[in-house]
Amino acid sequence: MYRTDTIAAISTSLGNSGIGIVRISGEDSIQIADKIFRSVKNGKKLKDVPSHTIHYGNIIDGDNIIDEVLVMVMKEPNTYTRENIVEINCHGGALVMKKVLNLALRNGARCADPGEFTKRAFLNGRIDLSQAEAVINVINAKNNMALDVSLKQLKGSISNVVINIRKEILHEMAYIESALDDPEHYHMDNYGEELKPKILNLKNRLQKLLDTADNGRIITEGIRTVILGKPNVGKSSLMNFLLGEDRAIVTDIAGTTRDILEENIRIDDISLNIIDTAGIRDTNDVVEKIGVKRAKELAHSSDFIIMLLDSSAPLDEDDKEIIKLIEDKKAVVLLNKSDLKTVTDEKEVRMYTDKEIINVSVKNEVGIEKLTELIKKMFYSGDITFNDEVYLTNERHKHAIYESIGSLDLVLESIESGMPEDFLTIDLMNTYETLGSIIGEQMGEDLVNEIFSKFCMGK
């Protein structure tokens, strides 16, 4: 949408490098930066400094120093977006950058929408007209990516909580609005008092979500790595080995892994979000079919694929099918079960793929270090990259929950100060809309529909 508030985002890749930039753009960007920046020179405020100058100091959260930074202040109109821009050069790595961005958001900035800096640059006349099409493409691409991330990586448990909370809020709003529209039918004197415990409960649930978000994150970040292979080829064993724990159910019966398991591992500084899938194989089992379908989708949206083949069995049509899936992706092929008698060797596999092939025995832990070496090599050479949208979407969602809690606080405040009930729906509505942004839902006619379906109105 077209808004002119102040936005912030991490504007460098979140990959492996230790340094990066948090960029804030908009009318209030300098004031916001002043709230979180403390110059080494005592008392220097960014609002007083000349445009296009660099300042050394610390990003602070209360009394805590988050990072030592260089801050560049650029005043409108000679900036990328033609708005006031502050760029904070951070040094403490990805985690610290996230903290800095988070601080900016809590002090009044909004997490930029996908492609929003570029969009503003264009709308404010900074980008050549001939590039309009390119700008549209960038925005659309980033949007799709964010949408993709949101839909596919939002954990089911979290979207369920959000959906349920929204449902409850909608019901409360509909009750209040019905009573306002048909006051002779529905009474709600002192309704605020009745509502208070409900709001507190909603707030607690959101707070819990936010607390888990800080540790476990709402969306799993990292290189989306998918393990593909026929049933019983050793995918779950590999995952367990990488994780160092027994997460997937490992049996000798083909087709045991029905659900898709998702875990995060670190190799050096590299965060891998590993997804184990049900074996891809033509199957009549309905449950497994769903798993297989998802596995194909996941392969499609992954950043990196580890494909497993059984060297003790002949290469069959299923294997070849899977090899086709990885054709256009960053991938590696592991020839597992090198401890058993070799039936299919590297030479034979080479006929079907140009990907790197490694002989391993997951069971005996042989050859796996070659895999980790390869991943490191590919990452540091930029061959596989991290999808930044994942992180930004995560941040947007977290901020949305944070804002929703704030809106519920305002509802409580209105109740406390004895405001009439019609004031309560203002902030309930905000909560509903903000939470909707997480699951990609808008208000639309929801309220009117709820009123009509749950409350009996009219003459």
Added chain:
Amino acid sequence: MSNVKEEYDILVVGAGHAGCEAALACARLGLNTIMFTVSIDSIALMPCNPNIGGSSKGHLVKELDALGGEMGKNIDKTFIQSKMLNKSKGPAVHSLRAQADKQDYSREMRRTLENTDNLTIRQAEISELMVNDGVIVGAKTFSGAEYYTKGVILCTGTYLRARCIYGDVSNPTGPNGLQAANHLTDSLKSLGIEMYRFKTGTPARVDKRSIDFSKMEEQFGDEEIVPFSFSTNPEDIQKEQISCWLTYTNEKTHQIIKDNIDRSPLFSGMIEGTGPRYCPSIEDKVMKFADKNRHQVFIEPEGNYTNEMYLGGMSSSLPEDVQYEMYRTVPGLENVKIVRNAYAIEYDCINPRQLKPTLEFKNIKGLFSGGQFNGSSGYEEAAVQGFIAGVNCAMYVLGREQIILDRSQAYIGVLIDDLVTKENHEPYRMMTSRAEYRLLLRQDNADLRLTEIGYKIGLVSEETYRSVELKKRQIEDEIARLNTITVGANKKMSDFLELHNSTPLKTGSNLAELIKRPELNYEILSEFDSEREELPKDVINQININLKYDGYIKRQMRQVEQFKKLENKKLSENIDYCQINGLRNEAKQKLNTYKPVSIGQASRISGVSPADISVLLIYLEQINKEGGKHE
């Protein structure tokens, strides 16, 4: 054969609440106007509920009044009971509702119309529109008379191919057995206008003498009556009021309905039109809300000089015998005699997405429409549309700029924007929850919001305009002054605060801050304000509201600022959205069909995503910079 041929500036089809406002606006703006109705005796008829106003509808009437419409003045002259609803709630949802003497209401409106210069009233059925090259040139009556005009306003209400139904009885008439208009639909269809078929209903009217009021709760009007019209002096309308009565349905009523539900034309499939969800028939309520063991029934007088009473809450299309049976289970109605049966009515109306926000048809120049014909419901919704259609048709004929009220200016703006933008398949009713900026759109400030616009149109007098401007200034000045009047945390103040159960001051403050406290207000703080000049009551009321809800009001004003940015990005109707790369296919299709006037309107079309809006913004920027012709 030679036919009657006449020329006028503007022709209005219909003399209901929309038609009356449309015709009055045009005639008062100096245009030679002719208004057609199938029956002169049904001018400003209230064929359903006997009241004007109510939640959010009251807002519409006050806004209409501020703009120079007639409805507010007319109900002030003819009401028999008045009530401000939601008085214990916030000022944004206070809503005025008045019971009307129906006959008086019609008669008064007719008197006003008949005494308005430039206005001709004619009884005849318009059966055909005359359109030349996409421009309206007039209309023909069923008898063949031709009326050549520059503009036409359609306000046909529920009369087009109307059919009244109860049980297995179906009469091809308009409301109250009046003649339907059966020919115009074909003409509209041949012009490419898409028609819908909607349905609504009304309860029975019963004889007052057959009601036992001792079994009901009496519903009184307010002690202090507030007028609808800003021009009515409250002192002039304080009068004795007539009561309404409240009773309830019960399990027995519901059982009778359930036992006979197969005889309802709604359930048997005989009625094909889409009915409104907010105004369900009693059989709808019983079937849909099975867990409710009773529903309210309001017994409302239809006027001073009739025994007819309206059974609010029990509209129905059940057969006559079932109507008797079920009504007689209600306490107080055991021996009730029906004067007129309850019935459902089906009628033709248009898909209003064919209209611009000015209420002109997108594909026929000079053709405007308002009221139930546009798929709305309710007298008030009809009246405001009739007014806007009338004003804009007049502006069109005069070559002046047409007006569009946006969602941040008036409920009228919300109503029309919803109608012309949103997918809607039932008669549309106004509700306060539809107005996202309702804290700003209060009934008490309709004059401050809209008088200036009415004045610019030419329907509000210089004198009224000046007095509203003075009022605005008085409010602003007084609020500014109150912010400067400091008060100390002294003994006198702490005694005063204690007396009013208000927390003591720790440090000095000012009067504006104190007024914000719920337990205090402008009036009771007078003893701390020696320089205060006497101000009118309505000015003081505004000061209190503005200060007390200051935080909320400012927040909504900030939202409005953002909203306006998108509203002000205008889109030309000549854009071919298929040619814009980057728009999703669904958006291309919707945008080409709707032809929104602004990016703001585009953003409210279902199927147009935020990403599409980004693309539109970039497209628009590109066009503007390239200096292409674009308005």
